[in-house]
Amino acid sequence: MRLLTVKNLRKTFAQEKEAIHAVNGVSFHVDKGEIYGLIGLSGAGKSTLVRCLNLLERPDSGEIWFDGIDLAKQNEAVVREKRREMGMIFQHFNLFMRKTVEDNVAYPLRIAGRDRHASKKRVHELIDYIGLSKYARAYPAELSGGQKQRVAIARALALNPKLLLSDEATSALDPVNTELVLSMLRQVVKDFGIGIVLITHQMEVAKALCGRVAVMENGLIIEENNVETLFLSPKHAATRRLIRGVEDAFSLKHGETITTGNIYRLGFRRESVRRPLISYISREYNVDINILAGDINVLQTGDVGYLVVSFEDAGDEEGALKALRENGVELVPLTAEDAVNHL
Ligand SMILES: Nc1ncnc2c1ncn2[C@@H]1O[C@H](COP(=O)(O)OP(=O)(O)OP(=O)(O)O)[C@@H](O)[C@H]1O
Ligand SMILES: [Mg+2]
Incomplete structure (x- = not known):
């Protein structure tokens, strides 16, 4: 089932000297059950693209078909509603440091005005799911990076999203925690039947997780394929550079x-x-x-x-x-x- 279809998306930033075409005509789709990788070097436009997907950034033009409507054409009220269907996780977790684990996970439910009793149940299910029941009353500062990211995943799942957007979610983690978070994302796709748009500059991450991968350079998807084909016959120098690693x-x-x-x-x-x-x-x-x-x-x-x-x-x-x-x-x-x- 198709979850997301992006057509010819563009976003330009006007700078003093020149315009930066951060996203310069990007098209792709993501299906249910799929982890779609977006990989590219720094400045390729990955974060801008993903911020456009949930309209944190208004694209200049293009279409974002999600849940039967083109998000790019909707007003703020509709966008706010639909954004709940897209969870997001970030490199630096973006947890509320003064809130406990449970209050962090509860936050989206509270903002959406969900019933308190039902929310509480949901929060505890999720904290249990990420294996941090013991830490429900702890503050983020008491957790490791990997644990913080798991809390962020639980928070992103609180409103039962169809799609998860992940922007460099493992870039700040050591290899052990990276592996833990990656296997959690893999599990989340299976257990919740969602799709993930996974942004990374590490081919290792795409390799471990993704079915199809798109390579971005200068605001464009220059190559898209399943991981195996991408490794077997990368057409672009940028792709080969990413595959080669360091x-x-x-x-x-x-x-x-x-x-x-x-x-x-x-x-x-x-x-x-x-x-x-x-x-x-x-x-x-x-x-x-x-x-x-x-x-x-x-x-x-x-x-x-x-x-x-x-x-x-x-x-x-x-x-x-x-x-x-x-x-x-x-x-x-x-x-x-x-x-x-x-x-
Ligand atoms: N708010 C903004 N104003 C002006 N320019 C911006 C803004 N956001 C991004 N850019 C520019 O757009 C281009 C793409 O940036 P973006 O952050 O999307 O790249 P990225 O692929 O996510 O890079 P990284 O791997 O470093 O996170 C860069 O040239 C960046 O400087
Ligand atoms: Mg980025």
Whole structure:
């Protein structure tokens, strides 16, 4: 079931010198039960986009179809009502520090004027659900970052939203707490039958959680695909840069002097990840293959690996490429510059 359809959304900020097209014509949709990832480097426009989705920021143009209506066309009163159907969680939790855990979770129910008795029950169910019953009367300052984010999740769920918007919800957490929060989000989607728009600059997070992922750059979605395909054959340098992460085994700082041959990024599926395909191809087609970089990513669907290679003094390069394709390898040609900068 379709939860959200965004069409050609735009938001421009007028600055002194120039206009900033923070969101520059974005379209996508999110289904029930889906965790849709929006990933991009700092300044790509992710937060602006997500703030437009629940009209915290008024878009300049475009459509936001949610619950049968186009939110972008509604007045404040309708927007306020519909915003209750979209929970939101943030990087810095945004809890009320002077309120207890239970009062934080109760807050949206109180603002919406819900019955006190029913609210109390709901609050305790939710606190129980996030595993923090012992802390119901505690203040946020007494909680770890991961626990605070769980409280924020409970608060976001208080009004039974259909959609959860998550903007860098794990960016301020250590790896252990990140994992805890991610598995909670995964569980929430299952238990509450909602959808999530998950914004992150960490491919690791998208990898662990998302089905489909959109890559944003300069206010645009430049590439959208399921995670596995994105890892197998990323079309854009920005995507490759995000996939590569920071701790890749190889660095290509001097790549421009390494090779004069054609450079390819080879994406391997789980079956071929651990097969000695490269040495076979090299022997069979008489090509010298220089390995410039590589990594294996563990996805929920299985292992996906990549190698960046150049063909040196190639024998039958065409034949080799054809054989690679026939063995299920995804090929993306790279320029030397791409290879040096982004891989
Ligand atoms: N209120 C504002 N006024 C002016 N410019 C803004 C405003 N909000 C965002 N911008 C600009 O819009 C662009 C996109 O910003 P945005 O915060 O949406 O990016 P982001 O992808 O969320 O980045 P990050 O990963 O750092 O959170 C940036 O150039 C930013 O400076
Ligand atoms: Mg942001």
